[in-house]
Amino acid sequence: MKIQENPIFFQNWDDFWLLLRKGDRKGLEGIYRLFSHELFKYGLALVNDEAFIQDCIQEVFIDLWKYHPSLQRADNVKVYLFKSLSHKIYRESKKKAKWKMEALDDLGATSYSIESMESTLIGIQREQVIQRKLANGIDKLPLRQKQVIQLLFFEQFSYEEVSKMMGINLRSVYTLAWKAIGSLKKHVISLLGIVFIFL
Known part of the structure; x- marks a missing residue:
């Protein structure tokens, strides 16, 4: 192709x-x-x-x-x-029926890069663990929530642009983003726990 x-x-x-x-x-x-x-x-x-x-x-x-x-x-x-x-x-x-998605492999996980002071301090190996945890949390989201997170935070489109792309109203974009962030909460808490353990 x-x-x-x-x-x-x-x-x-x-x-x-x-x-x-x-x-x-x-x-x-x-x-x-x-x-x-x-x-x-x-x-x-x-x-x-x-x-x-x-x-x-x-x-x-x-x-x-x-x-x-x-x-x-x-x-x-x-x-x-x-x-x-x-x-x-x-x-x-x-x-x-492709919604049963495989877990991201290491290469896929690196696309969810977390550039933070914490990940720098704990070193490359621990940074990869954090990236995998975040990627794993995102991978488990329902497709529409995953789409919103990807478009808003990784592709950096505006809420208005995401609304047009997904063919839904602005309020629905906010709702999907809120639900996705809520679903990721346990993964974020787990992620922060690892950071503080190694600091």
């Missing part, structure tokens, strides 16, 4: 989007090169299945090409793509 790097004069996603809407494949390729890595990371944070996420991303880009004549001007292509991938993962996972 990887597209080889080609020298293209356009570097702004807005330029690529315009090319795509006009039916120029360079637009699709440019958008893919700009956002595929971020989309893959985001997808893996929701469902720890690389092949499944690659398939979903491929389908998002197939749909982009298929429906390019009807695409509208996008205020933020990244938000549009994250929303498309979220919906694709949600629909496909529901079909295939």
